[in-house]
Amino acid sequence: MTLIKSISGIRGTIGGRPGEGLSPIDVVRFTSAYGTWLKDQADKSRYRVVLGRDARISGAMVRRLVAGTLQGMGVDVVDLGLATTPTTELAVVKENADGGIILTASHNPKQWNALKLLNSSGEFLSASDGEKILSIADSGAFEYALVDELGKLENKDYTDIHIQDVLKLELVDVEAIRSAGFKVVIDCVNSVGGVALPPLLKALGVDDVVELNCEPNGEFPHNPEPLPEHLTEISGTMKTENADVGFVVDPDVDRLAIINEDGTMFGEEYTLVAVSDYVLSHTPGNTVSNLSSTRALKDVTERRGGTYSASAVGEVNVVSKMKQTNAVIGGEGNGGVIYPASHYGRDALVGIALFLTLLAKKGKKPSELKQEYPAYFMTKNKLELPKEVNVDELLKKVKEYYSDEKINDEDGVKIDFPDAWVHLRKSNTEPIVRVYSEAGSPEEAKELAQSMMNVMKSFI
Structure with missing residues (x-):
């Protein structure tokens, strides 16, 4: 069982104990946190959220939990049923809604599902808003609506729109x-x-x-x-x-x-x-x-x-x-x-x-x-590290080693060479560095990645 809590939402495998997989309790808890955050954004008498989902086997079950929880918080729900992620994003704006939730684990296998959270612009939440929702979920400070204030449920099909x-x-x-x-x-x-x-x-x-x-x-x-x-x-x-x-x-x-x-x-x-x-x-x-x-x-x-x-x-x-x-x-x-x-x-x-x-x-x-476009070839690798290695320090050493090259450290370390590049990103969940490289041929891209991994190994 896996449960991953991030600023962009919550995803995990269906089943298991609460906190270990995407259990019904976890779905309700994070939906409640999102609803609480939503109400903090504006002081209104009514709030509306658009809900869409992909066709995952667990989707119908999770949809009922999410819709019911939002209604329980006094939030009206516009349920699109089966709808693509971009369809749901568009619907948030067209419905003048306060936010949206997409039930999809994207490219993950069928045992996964997720709550992807949108703001009132139909866009994914900023890092700061995501952090606020995670904090609310941890606190459990939710307040639900009285019986006369429960949210309403409306079904709409937005695919043709x-x-x-x-x-x-x-x-x-x-x-x-x-x-x-x-x-x-x-x-x-x-x-x-x-x-x-x-x-x-x-x-x-x-x-x-x-x-x-x-x-x-x-x-x-x-x-x-x-x-x-x-x-x-x-x-x-x-x-x-x-x-x-x-x-x-x-x-x-x-x-x-x-x-x-x-x-x-x-x-x-x-x-x-x-x-x-x-x-x-x-x-x-x-x-x-x-x-x-x-x-x-x-x-x-x-x-x-x-x-x-x-x-x-x-x-x-x-x-x-x-x-x-x-x-x-x-x-x-x-x-x-x-x-x-x-x-x-x-x-x-x-x-x-x-x-x-x-x-x-x-x-x-x-x-x-x-054939009209420049031909580049990419490789995607990962370097597994001993648990005791400080990945940030490792990437800092790589950056210093290649200080004469063009470097971008906005997200890990990307080194731009004249005819190629390599991008090193640490994982937030396991002791690895992801190594992406691109060059004018598959062989050059592979050699560049291997060279970069050898450099990192030399610093360990």
């Missing part, structure tokens, strides 16, 4: 997509992508869609993280169906992986690169991604006359940096596209619509389009 918002985006060209006559394969990992992607593609003018794993029953047919090693089914289907492009989403549809016409991977890192290049070609400006994302975004941004900035890892950090730099697009290298013209949240629906428009206007196959 979200789709219509995507269609209205200036850079989404439905006619161009329809004229291209694409054949598209989708893999929705038996979660809420199966609710949102088929009607989205139909609305975009795509009539020929091959659906894989689109039954929202929470029985993930493969590891739900959209990495190449998990996508063998759709890769084979692309070739047997002679399809033009494939799309894979994670269980809550905020990450988008693209499959080329020949079954090869477009590359999750390059989802944001391609979409950003298209957006920048029409609306020049700045971009943001996190420190562990590909340098290719910086290259295409500067080629389009804009300025690229890197943030600490985490969506809330990316969004904060985007607002600071007035970025026209940003996101994360895990396939997360954040397009402010829609909203400040990773949104695979927006990513699909913009990518299909780009593909239609270019008149190229995805594999050909990929």
